[in-house]
Amino acid sequence: MSYSRPSLTVGLGVAILALGVGVLVLLALRPAPAPENAGAGVTPQSTPSESPRTTTPAPTGDADIVFIGDDHLEEWAGEAAAELGAEARIESGVTLFEDTTVADALEGSAPDLVVLSIGTADVVWADDFAFGLAQALDEIEEAWPASTIVLMRPAWEDPDDLQTEKIDSVEQTAQARDLIYLDAPPDAADFLDAWTAAGL
Helix, strand or coil, X not given: CCCCHHHHHHHHHHHHHHHHXXXXXXXXXXXXXXXXXXXXXXXXXXXXXCCCCEEECECCECCCEEEEECCCHHHHHHHHHHHHCCCEEEEECCECCCXXXXXXXXXXXXXXXXXXXXXCCCCCCHHHHHHHHHHHHHHHHHHCCCCEEEEECCCCCCXXXXXXXXXXXXXXXXXXXXXXXXXXXXXXXXHHHHHHHCCC
């Protein structure tokens, strides 16, 4: 059986069209890539999968202050609390979206203050970051309604544009909810200076 040139051309055209449709379907089903610079410049000391939540209990039981958030809290929060003469519990390795979230840290009796310093391990867009922060604050307020909440600036040393947007989001959230905001790096001395400046 022989084929005429027009029918062969039509057949090739149909095959090419079908191939193109298949490629488009595959592209549509491909997962969206992570934001290119969502984590740029973020160098958390560890990720939640590598360093699970760590709890440092208050020495005598109930805590006056509970620090919740990134791993860096282990390095300075205890020293800062000691300088304030306060009993502190430290919940580090806590994130907004990963395996261990703020809700997991809300145990025991309510402290006088909750210091939330969180976000550097959450590689997400700024809108998602703001949503996660609002959700975390809702959980704290529901679990410990009488506690005063203090928000700290996320601990990026040299923030890029996206990280700066997230930092601004934390400050704006503090203002919108009438919470205390400390613009301080993760260091005991700087924290205490910001603490004093805020009238705490």
